[in-house]
Amino acid sequence: MEFGPVWRAMMRNKGGYFLIAVQIAVTMAVMVNAFAIMQERSFKMGRPSGLDEANTFALVSVGFKPEMDSKALISEDLDLLRNTPGVINAVATNSYPLRQGGWSEGLHREPGVGKSVSSSAIYFVDEHGLETFGLNLIDGRNFSPEQVSWDKDSPDPWPATVIITQALGEDLYPDHEGSYVGKTFWFDDDNPANIVGVVERLQAPWPSWTGVERSMLVPLRRESNDVRYVVRTEPGYRDQLMLQVEESLANSSKDRIIRQVATVDEARKLAYLGDAAMIKILTFVISLLTAITGLGIVGLASFSVARRTRQIGIRRALGATRPAIVRYFMLENFLVSSIGIVSGAVLAVGLNMFMVQAFSLTPLAWYVVPVAMIILWIVGQVAVAGPARKASGISPAIATRSI
Amino acid sequence: MLNMKNVSKVYRTDTVETHALREFSLTVEEGEFVSVTGPSGSGKTTFLNIAGLLEDLTSGTYELDGRDVSQLNDKERSRVRNEKIGFIFQSFNLIPELNIFDNVDVPLRYRGFDAPERKRRIEESIEMVGLGSRMSHLPAQLSGGQQQRVAIARALAGEPRFLLADEPTGNLDSQMADSVLDLLTEINTAGTTIIMVTHELGLVDRARRNIFVRDGRVSDGVPELHLADLAAG
Ligand SMILES: Nc1ncnc2c1ncn2[C@@H]1O[C@H](COP(=O)(O)OP(=O)(O)OP(=O)(O)O)[C@@H](O)[C@H]1O
Ligand SMILES: [Mg+2]
Numbered sequence: 001m002e003f004g005p006v007w008r009a010m011m012r013n014k015g016g017y018f019l020i021a022v023q024i025a026v027t028m029a030v031m032v033n034a035f036a037i038m039q040e041r042s043f044k045m046g047r048p049s050g051l052d053e054a055n056t057f058a059l060v061s062v063g064f065k066p067e068m069d070s071k072a073l074i075s076e077d078l079d080l081l082r083n084t085p086g087v088i089n090a091v092a093t094n095s096y097p098l099r100q101g102g103w104s105e106g107l108h109r110e111p112g113v114g115k116s117v118s119s120s121a122i123y124f125v126d127e128h129g130l131e132t133f134g135l136n137l138i139d140g141r142n143f144s145p146e147q148v149s150w151d152k153d154s155p156d157p158w159p160a161t162v163i164i165t166q167a168l169g170e171d172l173y174p175d176h177e178g179s180y181v182g183k184t185f186w187f188d189d190d191n192p193a194n195i196v197g198v199v200e201r202l203q204a205p206w207p208s209w210t211g212v213e214r215s216m217l218v219p220l221r222r223e224s225n226d227v228r229y230v231v232r233t234e235p236g237y238r239d240q241l242m243l244q245v246e247e248s249l250a251n252s253s254k255d256r257i258i259r260q261v262a263t264v265d266e267a268r269k270l271a272y273l274g275d276a277a278m279i280k281i282l283t284f285v286i287s288l289l290t291a292i293t294g295l296g297i298v299g300l301a302s303f304s305v306a307r308r309t310r311q312i313g314i315r316r317a318l319g320a321t322r323p324a325i326v327r328y329f330m331l332e333n334f335l336v337s338s339i340g341i342v343s344g345a346v347l348a349v350g351l352n353m354f355m356v357q358a359f360s361l362t363p364l365a366w367y368v369v370p371v372a373m374i375i376l377w378i379v380g381q382v383a384v385a386g387p388a389r390k391a392s393g394i395s396p397a398i399a400t401r402s403i
Numbered sequence: 404m405l406n407m408k409n410v411s412k413v414y415r416t417d418t419v420e421t422h423a424l425r426e427f428s429l430t431v432e433e434g435e436f437v438s439v440t441g442p443s444g445s446g447k448t449t450f451l452n453i454a455g456l457l458e459d460l461t462s463g464t465y466e467l468d469g470r471d472v473s474q475l476n477d478k479e480r481s482r483v484r485n486e487k488i489g490f491i492f493q494s495f496n497l498i499p500e501l502n503i504f505d506n507v508d509v510p511l512r513y514r515g516f517d518a519p520e521r522k523r524r525i526e527e528s529i530e531m532v533g534l535g536s537r538m539s540h541l542p543a544q545l546s547g548g549q550q551q552r553v554a555i556a557r558a559l560a561g562e563p564r565f566l567l568a569d570e571p572t573g574n575l576d577s578q579m580a581d582s583v584l585d586l587l588t589e590i591n592t593a594g595t596t597i598i599m600v601t602h603e604l605g606l607v608d609r610a611r612r613n614i615f616v617r618d619g620r621v622s623d624g625v626p627e628l629h630l631a632d633l634a635a636g
Contacts, residue, residue: 008502009500311499314498319486319514320485321482396457400448400451400492
């Protein structure tokens with residue numbers, strides 16, 4: 001190929017080519033890093049919560065009679081729910097993953113006042129919590145019914161047994177190898193909790209919290225007029241049972257109303273609304289930028305063809321075939337693009353290193369930069385194809401006909 | 404070696420039809436130096452473009468080297484232009500972005516010669532036109548006469564059988580024109596067939612044969628000058 005002369009000819013008209021190369025480089029850097037952000041967001045959105053999400057819904061019972069026997073009502077409600085055909089299990093709890101509201105506590109490795117070493121989301125449940133949430137118990141055992149106590153709004157004292165997530169164990173006991181079952185930590189000065197079980201995964205209610213994987217089940221029924229129930233159904237029965245259960249609960253007591261009936265899927269959607277929007281925006285930005293760069297290349301190539309009409313005719317007269325003319329412009333574009341793409345790759349990696357440092361973004365996957373490079377090379381070649389084809393149509397007679 | 408019979412060329416635009424060549428017939432033998440004269444607009448350039456396969460003919464037949472070239476496709480035409488024909492233009496037509504060396508290199512690359520072969524040919528032909536010391540100059544850094552000599556070097560580097568020149572001295576003063584013509588004469592003596600369009604009757608006697616074009620035909624009115632014959636007679 002005529003690499004040398006094409007390069008030397010370009011070097012005599014640096015301006016336009018330089019600008020396009022810069023544009024390509026910037027596109028490359030933005031593209032790669034926008035993609036890195038998208039990838040991170042979509043990874044975040046893809047994390048499982050630990051629940052049997054597709055078959056789970058929640059609702060809230062709000063009692064409005066101050067003197068009502070809420071303890072009795074909760075027990076009745078749970079009986080009703082658990083005996084409804086199609087329901088696998090149900091539990092009264094303060095919150096559930098993806099709800100974006102919940103309870104958290106600082107945890108201590110030693111008794112007495114001092115700095116907490118970890119923190120965790122708290123889910124108050126009874127012995128049905130494990131099955132209702134659909135959790136995978138990897139160590140220890142579930143609560144026994146005797147371990148579940150009743151209390152008012154805030155536990156005092158805290159129950160002495162808990163089930164934690166694997167991630168919480170790792171955070172609480174970073175140097176510990178082996179089972180966390182049997183280990184003790186303290187909620188505050190004098191509230192020890194003994195770990196009886198470990199689940200593989202159960203997210204905290206706040207998806208954007210850095211400690212999202214740290215949570216625990218605490219065996220406590222809370223006596224309150226406002227109760228949140230989480231219900232897990234057989235696959236495929238969720239939507240139907242959601243309506244049915246809402247109605248039967250509403251009918252079973254006139255002293256309360258049923259509110260906030262929602263599936264976990266809906267909660268997930270709401271929880272990741274911002275992330276989903278970010279992905280859409282960045283996709284748009286990447287597409288737009290790529291399109292603008294493509295158009296820039298079309299513009300430069302068209303200009304370059306127009307400026308060289310005569311020279312193209314001369315080349316044709318001297319024996320260039322039409323494909324040879326097309327190749328000339330393709331090669332020229334390849335050279336400009338390569339400069340832009342290679343410096344863009346350097347820029348992209350640099351920017352990413354900065355973002356990893358400044359915003360603790362995960363580093364780029366190895367293939368992102370090469371894929372972006374290939375995409376931009378293709379965009380360049382596609383963009384230049386039209387003007388190049390046009391150039392190849394210029395008549396060799398131009399050489400004698402124009403002065 | 405060049406044989407045109409009843410060639411006509413019609414340019415059609417939306418409103419006008421221009422008959423640039425009508426029933427144009429001409430035979431040129433190997434080794435000839437033919438000058439073509441005629442009034443402006445008579446069809447000289449059109450003839451040269453058709454002879455050089457830069458344009459299609461409308462009707463008639465054209466044989467080059469015994470081969471009918473009027474029906475070739477673009478690729479074959481490009482190849483004939485590249486291998487058999489050298490062009491010299493009134494306005495030199497060097498590529499402004501390329502230095503002298505790269506300019507002469509252009510047709511050789513399309514020919515597919517390897518790098519050492521190209522280098523040898525480029526240097527030889529540039530030496531031949533006396534510009535050996537200017538190889539890395541840009542066209543704009545040379546005088547008109549020098550640029551035309553580069554164009555001649557470019558035309559000759561591929562050793563074509565056939566050199567077509569359209570007013571090669573039209574943009575040169577008479578001294579430079581003379582040196583260019585000396586060069587062409589030398590090339591012709593070495594065996595290359597030359598057809599040269601010119602306005603200037605003073606140049607005609609450089610050629611050994613002159614044809615006069617008027618109204619798109621080889622003129623009946625003015626007899627072809629066969630200078631060699633005259634000299635012999
Ligand atoms: N591309 C074209 N489209 C239409 N008409 C054309 C075209 N090229 C040439 N002509 C016409 O064809 C005729 C012959 O033109 P040509 O250029 O061959 O003349 P010429 O003898 O070379 O003239 P000059 O001495 O001025 O160069 C002219 O009338 C010209 O206007
Ligand atoms: Mg002319």
